Amino acid sequence: MGGVYAVISIGLTLVYGVMGIVNFAQAEFLMIGMFVSWFAWAYLGLDPVVAAPLSFAVAFGIGWLVQGQLIARVLKAPSVAQIFLTVGLLIVIENGSLLLFGSQFRSVTTSYQTMSLSLGALFISVPYLIAFGMSLACGLALWWFMRTSWFGRAMRATAQNPMAAQLMGIDTALMYKIAFALGVGLTAFGGAVILPYVTVFPGVGGQFVVLMFTVVVLGGLGSVAGAVVGGLAVGVIQALSSLFFPIQLQNLILFIVFIFVLAVRPQGLVGASR
Amino acid sequence: MKRWIAILAVIAIAAVLPLLLSPTGYWIRVLTFTLLFAAMAQVWNIIGGLANQTSLGHAAFFGIGAYTSTILVLKFGISPWIGMFAGGFLGGIAALIIAVPTMRLQGHYFALATLAFGEVMRVIANVWTSLTGGPVGLSVPFVPPSIAAYSFKQLLPHAYIALIALIIVTVIFEAIRRSAMGYRLRAIKENPAAAEVIGIDTTKVKLQTAVISGVLMAMLGTLYAQVAVFFDPDTVFSAASISIRVALIAILGGVGTAIGPILGALFIIPVEELMNDLFSSGAAGLSQLIFGVILIAVILWRPRGFITVFDSLMARFSNKARS
Numbered sequence: 001m002g003g004v005y006a007v008i009s010i011g012l013t014l015v016y017g018v019m020g021i022v023n024f025a026q027a028e029f030l031m032i033g034m035f036v037s038w039f040a041w042a043y044l045g046l047d048p049v050v051a052a053p054l055s056f057a058v059a060f061g062i063g064w065l066v067q068g069q070l071i072a073r074v075l076k077a078p079s080v081a082q083i084f085l086t087v088g089l090l091i092v093i094e095n096g097s098l099l100l101f102g103s104q105f106r107s108v109t110t111s112y113q114t115m116s117l118s119l120g121a122l123f124i125s126v127p128y129l130i131a132f133g134m135s136l137a138c139g140l141a142l143w144w145f146m147r148t149s150w151f152g153r154a155m156r157a158t159a160q161n162p163m164a165a166q167l168m169g170i171d172t173a174l175m176y177k178i179a180f181a182l183g184v185g186l187t188a189f190g191g192a193v194i195l196p197y198v199t200v201f202p203g204v205g206g207q208f209v210v211l212m213f214t215v216v217v218l219g220g221l222g223s224v225a226g227a228v229v230g231g232l233a234v235g236v237i238q239a240l241s242s243l244f245f246p247i248q249l250q251n252l253i254l255f256i257v258f259i260f261v262l263a264v265r266p267q268g269l270v271g272a273s274r
Numbered sequence: 275m276k277r278w279i280a281i282l283a284v285i286a287i288a289a290v291l292p293l294l295l296s297p298t299g300y301w302i303r304v305l306t307f308t309l310l311f312a313a314m315a316q317v318w319n320i321i322g323g324l325a326n327q328t329s330l331g332h333a334a335f336f337g338i339g340a341y342t343s344t345i346l347v348l349k350f351g352i353s354p355w356i357g358m359f360a361g362g363f364l365g366g367i368a369a370l371i372i373a374v375p376t377m378r379l380q381g382h383y384f385a386l387a388t389l390a391f392g393e394v395m396r397v398i399a400n401v402w403t404s405l406t407g408g409p410v411g412l413s414v415p416f417v418p419p420s421i422a423a424y425s426f427k428q429l430l431p432h433a434y435i436a437l438i439a440l441i442i443v444t445v446i447f448e449a450i451r452r453s454a455m456g457y458r459l460r461a462i463k464e465n466p467a468a469a470e471v472i473g474i475d476t477t478k479v480k481l482q483t484a485v486i487s488g489v490l491m492a493m494l495g496t497l498y499a500q501v502a503v504f505f506d507p508d509t510v511f512s513a514a515s516i517s518i519r520v521a522l523i524a525i526l527g528g529v530g531t532a533i534g535p536i537l538g539a540l541f542i543i544p545v546e547e548l549m550n551d552l553f554s555s556g557a558a559g560l561s562q563l564i565f566g567v568i569l570i571a572v573i574l575w576r577p578r579g580f581i582t583v584f585d586s587l588m589a590r591f592s593n594k595a596r597s
Contacts, residue, residue: 082382252398262387
């Protein structure tokens with residue numbers, strides 16, 4: 001599970017890292033990704049894992065528009081305006097999908113859904129394994145993109161110093177669009193990948209929002225490598241807390257870890273101090 | 275002088291208005307909740323506007339207030355008036371618990387931490403069934419109507435209590451804003467480092483505002499419980515319909531101004547009610563969708579809230595009068 005947590009959270013941390021904005025609507029793009037993939041499965045007969053790039057593309061497009069039309073306008077506004085713009089986005093997307101798709105729960109059936117591999121005494125469920133593999137591939141692709149491509153370098157430059165980047169001839173507005181679109185696209189990709197074992201409905205984002213923020217904060221807001229570590233850590237925390245506590249308290253444990261990390265080490269477990 | 279006349283006129287109108295509405299009707303309910311939410315937004319404004327710390331967890335204090343007074347009535351038969359102060363005390367302690375570790379955080383980080391705190395309280399209230407009744411919720415028991423027992427047959431007295439509460443918290447807000455503490459807070463807001471240098475204990479000042487805000491919010495939670503009569507953890511500890519809503523009201527109206535939350539509540543609560551009315555027969559989610567669109571539009575159009583519209587109108591008006 002941890003690997004998947006990492007990939008849905010990388011998007012959030014990417015947006016923060018480049019633009020300095022916490023996107024409260026990020027989990028809604030997870031929901032969008034899940035819906036795209038569900039429709040691809042229901043009408044085109046595509047496997048959710050195959051449809052994941054499609055989810056990515058749709059969310060990328062929406063993200064591009066949202067960044068260009070809405071968020072770009074508040075980049076220099078006080079943080080209150082930024083927080084509430086993305087909160088407004090959250091309300092619009094969630095209720096928009098409620099309007100379009102209705103409130104029923106939908107899930108997919110795949111051939112490998114109930115299969116599991118046995119590794120000695122350990123049983124690993126196949127959909128989890130596939131999700132983990134896909135997430136890993138996706139994370140590596142992003143890392144490679146950020147490290148080696150011109151866009152990746154330009155984006156990192158924009159994150160470090162927008163003014164200097166602009167003086168060097170980088171179109172920072174374009175970089176912000178790419179970063180935001182990429183960020184929500186990745187989250188949607190994660191949504192598609194987990195579809196085989198999570199049912200989708202308009203409020204599904206709410207179930208993941210805490211988790212995503214905990215992952216990101218654990219790793220350090222803005223740090224991609226941190227999100228991977230945070231994702232794995234949250235996976236382990238969940239597994240451990242399910243051993244000792246009843247299921248209702250699992251989220252509580254996450255919340256407490258979350259507040260504790262924010263209070264003690266806001267730069268995250270692996271992040272360097274800013 | 276003019277200012278005072280204007281303020282008194284507004285209070286007079288607000289005091290007469292409930293009498294004009296049908297005492298058992300729908301609109302008196304809307305008015306009561308508008309006043310109550312205006313008061314809640316004003317309380318949020320103390321920390322969100324004056325201390326510039328965007329809290330998204332005020333539902334935590336609100337819920338504590340609602341639960342404390344109701345549990346005291348249920349288990350010990352203690353009047354909600356006393357329960358209100360007990361709730362306020364616990365709300366203050368809760369504010370201290372969350373504020374001590376998080377006050378150093380700013381902007382997004384603080385918003386996230388407080389959001390999580392509100393959710394922690396919601397989960398606890400859902401799980402601690404023996405005390406709170408769990409997800410089923412609590413009903414305020416019926417007692418014979420009397421002022422001492424805070425029980426009335428009609429909504430009219432509730433509307434007046436909400437109005438009085440709004441006036442009180444607005445006076446507190448203004449008093450803080452104009453006091454030495456208000457100036458310290460403004461200094462911290464403009465430049466925290468400089469404020470430290472000139473000898474302001476920034477942590478202490480911020481803690482004070484957090485506790486004041488927490489205490490008042492919990493007390494308003496009691497008022498809400500008495501009007502609503504029934505509530506469950508997911509309503510009073512709700513992130514969306516309490517924490518975010520009160521912050522929103524203050525922000526749409528104008529953060530950091532005494533009139534802002536009142537303008538915001540006068541706009542948002544009736545509009546929400548109207549939309550629920552108009553579209554409840556239509557598809558689910560439509561009214562919320564429109565609400566979100568309005569929110570985005572207002573933030574893009576007037577990031578500082580309606581107060582700026584109000585101000586520019588006033589400026590135009592006074593210019594005309596002069597010429």
